[in-house]
Amino acid sequence: MAQNTQTQMENQSSNGDFYRLETLLQNLPGMAYRCLNLKHWPMDFVSDGCFDLCGYQRHEIESQQVLWGDFTHPEDVDFVDRTVHAAADKGEPFEVEYRIIAKNGQEKWVWERGRVVDYRDDGIAILEGFINDITDRKLAESALIRAEAYAQAIVESAVDAVITVDDQGSIESFNQAASAMFGYRADEVRGLHCRRLLAPEYFREFDRFFQRRRDPAAIAVQSIELGGSDKHGREFPIVLSMREVRDVDEKKFVLLIRDLTEQRRAEKEVREQRDVLAHVDRLNTLGEMAAGIAHEINQPLTAISMYAQSSIRFLNKSEPQLNRLQDALQKLSQQAHRAGAVIERMQEMTRPHQSHQEVIDANRMLREIHQLGEVEAQIRNFIIVLRLDDNLPAVLCDAIQVQQVILNLLRNGMESMRADGCSPGSKIVLQAQVDNGRLRISIIDSGQGISRKLAKQLYQPFMSTKESGMGLGLSISRSIIAAHGGQLEFMNNKVAGTTFHFSLEVSS
Template structure:
């Protein structure tokens, strides 16, 4: 749209010209011309044409102003010619110049004012169109949207920060009414239909914000912290509760404006991902069940295979042992026969050992090649795999990264399985103990020139004295549905690569498990 058409539309929107002002201006112009021409009054009567211009400005366009100004100037010159054409003097000429100058200046100012007025009308019209488009998008989109007024909350948070507060969660723990006070400062300006469908009419009603975040308010405090820190965008997953009591998992997104004055209209969006997360959870549970069934089948197959393969050499050892005793019972003992029986026993024992070694080799297939692994990347990828379980349990993970940790030469899947097992054990320990703080700390270190380590510490109840000695024993478990093989397999896996796994209690509480890894193992399989 061109600026000209916009200005014309703005002028047309006024509803036409004011005829009354026009008639008054015409009458006044005639009166001024008559007085200036046919009376003996001395003075710059023509200056009164300025009043005519002011009246005409209410009833005409910019072009009309120029026409009227030209007409007034023509009347002024005509009057001057009729009254002073033959005997013009300096005084009358000066009055003429003053009148024309006043008329010109007034016309320019009125044109400028008219242009500014029409421009303002055009801008206002464009703003109305933009607001209408925005409102149409806001109301019709299927994403749940709210407009909320965060201005009072931001002002309050700036006052809190001025008092030296930087950690909102710590401040909230020492001030139990802080969260409710902050929620009370937020007002809902508008909500679209999708928002009302997601949380219900009460949570989307215009007015004070209704508490919708599920118990704990952790995500709300994260939003408050983002406002205090001056962040422009906040995005995270959060659990919310609808008016009907249904809990939903949503992707929350808030765009904060740069201008503090614009915090009275902040757009908040939520996308319901409950069904997607339920599907992912069901898939993860199915995979876990399949893995457990596979492991059980593997254990059963291995047990049957070992029983079958070991039966013959063990039976031969028993027979040779009985034969050896009979040769020893002779008088005198037949030492040559005893020696042959002992040699056969050694042979059969070695055969049994070979069977066990071959079976163990199935657990460490030769196609698992060593590769260079960054511990930071390993931890990040494992956190991504564990994201759903950590969110489900409400567990926070703090990672303490040590600088200049070299990569290790290992099998990535093995280290990942060990780390997942340790994290899972930590989550389950805090679940069973109902720990008030659910925090896992992962720290990397380099204890010496040949080793690096990963320590996993939780805030659970720790390891009891009666469990410490049997912690890594196969088939020992403190869980009702546990198999007691997790920690045993983890330690065996690390030891097979020249590493080790230890577990103890931390002096500040909770259990801590440390994986020690060789940076460059000398052999691929121990």
């Protein structure tokens, strides 16, 4: 049979064209061939590229000592066979990719294209074609496929909803987390506008945000908090960020959505706990200040009582002194208001309080707490020096809680000064100044200073150097300041004592 083929081929290419073609083929990568469409494809012509491709010499193949099917990967041989036969039966060209095992045992990917060019007398098809090494391309491809699968797995296992949309905002893909979050199956929402996932009152805000997709620099860093809405209309807080998918023909965007419900709940819990602790601390503080507060209220009461008695005496005189009476009553009324203000300030401080930040006149807030601190200072016979700039800006804060922090720090400072044996009339400074666009508030005492050992455990709850102290003050204070985006810090002064300071956001 091999003999027959040989004869036929020689007949067909008995002109000089064949040799020219062969020269041409020598310079091509890959291998041209002619074979019979029989099992293992016996070849009667291969080009010189065969050696590079499979490691066998041309004559080894053309003499059919080795057959092409012998090198074909055993797992692929049936599939190649089916493909070639099917094409041959229809008289169509075929194209197939499969693996071969070269003479040195190396596995290679090849691409083959061929077609039936003639039939032998016995009806066996003669095939001609070209086989090329595509191992490099295949390796790159499979790396890509692995990477894609990896990325896909990440997307699917992500806790955040990952949704891709087209340039119009229509949903293209929807991961499992998105399904869990919004209650839709991926196939239900594909093609719908992604606004479907939002509560209607957030549409406009989202549209404005989505507009910014034209500016990649802007969207790369931005995220937005919105209200999500699931299939059943349940609304929940979300944070959404957007990125453009690069290197694809059409514009596509990935939306990352995180459900903030849990986070919000946890935040709320922390806030509530802090409020409760802060309240306990305020009650405790004011309890410790009871003597001073009683004094503070007793003063106006004493004055009221004396003005009242004076009034009676002015009236009871043989010639009533009405002009003095008016003076007395006016002053009496002032003192009643003074006592009322003290009580009101106490009530403010002792009332359970849900923290909320608002725009506050810094000077007023500091003067108020200075007055309250004075109560403590008088009892201890120290002086609080208030150093304010005339035009301090308004700040954004929870005034009650910030005042609580300042009061705590003033009391601590005075306690330290007492323990250090500071003489009566010693000063503690409450100072406020604008620093780097924030309002910096400092409490500067002249007490013992803070030892390295104490510094380490300073903010621990229930740690106190005071006998009656609960040890909550500083840890609460720090957490209050942290909730204001600041940091409560201290440093020992050069001469004596300690400076505690923190900063508040200036309201624009």
